[in-house]
Amino acid sequence: MSQFTKHFKKINGTIAEAIDDTYNILCVKDDPLLKILKLIHSITLDIPIVTDT
Numbered sequence: 001m002s003q004f005t006k007h008f009k010k011i012n013g014t015i016a017e018a019i020d021d022t023y024n025i026l027c028v029k030d031d032p033l034l035k036i037l038k039l040i041h042s043i044t045l046d047i048p049i050v051t052d053t
Helices: 003-010 037-044
Strands: 026-028 049-051
Parallel strands (some): 026 049
């Protein structure tokens, strides 16, 4: 399990197998997160952040 996944679960993140096509998410790589504008924007708007592992 990657560090991202461990931290994600530690902060009560949920790993989903599938979502419907009307859902708004930010998908990130399973690497250390960069503090990019998309990430900050997603956190501010409470948009779920997922990884494609």
